[in-house]
Amino acid sequence: MNLSLHNTMTRTIEPFEPVEKPVVRMYCCGPTVYNFAHIGNLRTYVFEDVLRRTLEYAGFGVKHVMNVTDVGHLTDDGDDGEDKMLKSSKETGRDVYTIARMYTDAFFRDTDALHILRPHIACRATDHIQDMIALIKRLEAKGHTYVSGGNVYFSIDTFPRYGELARLNLEELMSGARIHVDENKRNPKDFALWFTNSKFENQVMVWDSPWGTGYPGWHIECSAMSMKYLGDSFDIHCGGIDHIPVHHTNEIAQSEAATGKRWVKYWIHGEFLINETGKMSKSKGEFLTLSVLQDKGYDPMDYRYFCLGGHYRSQLVFSWQSMDAAKNARRNLVRQVQSLKREAPQGATMLSDAAKEYLRVFAEHLGYDLNAPRGLADMWNLIKDDSVPADEKLACLYDMDRILGLGLAGIEVVEEYSESIPEGIQALVDERLEAKRNKNYHRADELRAIVEKAGYKLKDTPDGTLVTK
C-alpha cells in the first residue's frame, strides 16, 4: 500500500518514508486538562487516530506519544494572562492536581468512547519538569537564551530558520498588534522557557530550577518529552492547525537549536470544526462536549462517523442537521452489517478478486492523505454490490474498519423483542391481534391508533407483534 501525507512544512503531499524502518514514531499534541474536551478538540484526535490506524494498516509499527498538559499555561503568550489551571481551580474550589486528574480521566473516557486508540505513552508535563530544565540548560549552553525580568527567554534571532513552518515574514509581522509587547523581550517574538517570580497568588505548581523557583514556558514540554521518548529526530508531529504559527514554530526553534538536527520529518495538521457562527472555542458560545451529544441521543460512533465524512484538512461545519444525517447513515450501516452477519456469521477467509479490488481502492484512498470520506464511499459501494457474497463483504468491512474504527465487528445481531409495557397497553395489543385474526381490520386499525397515541410503536412480524416505545 502506498502512503502519502500532506506535510505542512512543504505544503505538499509527499510520499511517506519513515526515518527508520520499520517503526514510525509519532507525537501528537494532547489536551490541556483544565476543562472538558469539546467536540472540536475531539475531531483532531479522531483525525490523528485515523492517521495512526492507516500507518498500522500499511504495515508499519507505530510508537505513539501524546502529552497531557497538566501544568498551567498562561491564557495568552504575553505574560499577563491568567493561569488556566489556577483559574479552573479557583472556580471549582479544587486543587490543581485534582483538576488535572479529573479532566485527564474525562478526556480518556471520551477518546475511548470514540474508539480512539490510546497512545503508547501518554506523558504528563508535571512528571517531566527535570527533562525540560535539562533542555533549557542545553539551550543556555549554546547561547540561545537570556534572562530578563526573572524569566528565561529563547532568542529567536539565534535561530535563522525561525518561522519556516508557518512561513512567517518576520519583517512585516505586526508584532504586538493585538497583545501588548512584553518589555522584557529583546524581540517581540521571543518566548519564555522558564518563568520565576510567579505573579499568581497561591501558585502551587512551582519547581526549583537553576534560574529560581518557577514553572516552565508553554512550549518546552513538547520538545522535552517528544525527544525523550522518540529521539532527537522522529517521523510525525501532529496537532490542530492553530498550533502552526506559535506553538509548533517555537517548538522547532528550541528543539533544533538544542540538537542541531532536523527534529520532525512530517508535520500534519488537522483543520477546525466550526459551527454556523464560526470557530468553536472553549470561551465562546455553546460548549459542546461528547456528553452533551450523548445526552441528546447520539452515540459516540455517530460523532466519529460525522468526522469521517469530512476531510481532515478541511473545515467541517457542525450542525444538528448534519449530526442527524450521520446518525441515520450509521444506523443504516449497522443494519446492513447485522443483515450480513445473519446471512454469514463467519466472515470469509478467502477473497475473490472483486472483493480484493474494493480493498485496494479503499487503501489507495486512505493512503492518499487520509481521504476518509472516500473510504466511506468505498464502503457503501461495496455494501451495495450484489456480486460480492455476504461472507466476503463482511470480511472486507471488518478490514476497512481497522482504519474507520466504527466497531463493526462488535455489532450484535440482536433479535427484536417487545419492551415491558403496561398491562393496559398489552391488553389492547392482544385485542388488536385477535381482531386481525378475525380479519376485523377496521377494529385493528382503531386499536393501533389508540396504542400509538399512548406513545408506543407496533411492528407486526410472523411471530407476533413487537411493541416498542
Next chain:
RNA sequence: GGUGCCGUACCCAAGUGGUAAGGGACAGGUCUGCAAAACCUCCAUGCACCGGUUCGAAUCCGGUCGGCACCUCCA
C-alpha cells in the same frame, strides 16, 4: 495590515485537466390487510460569477463577489 483556506444538488460532502463519489432528507414504486422494516427508482448538461489557457476545466491562470480561519488561550 500579514498568512492561508473555501464557495459543488434541499443539507453534509469527495473530486490527483479526460466528461460530477458517497451519505442524509424528499418523492415515487415493490412487498406485506394497514403500519414498520427491507429493496428498487428518482434527485447538479452542471460545480459563486466573468474572462483566459487547452482538443478537453469543478480542477490551471487572471479578475469580481461572498464566507471562514490563523497572526491572542484554544484542536
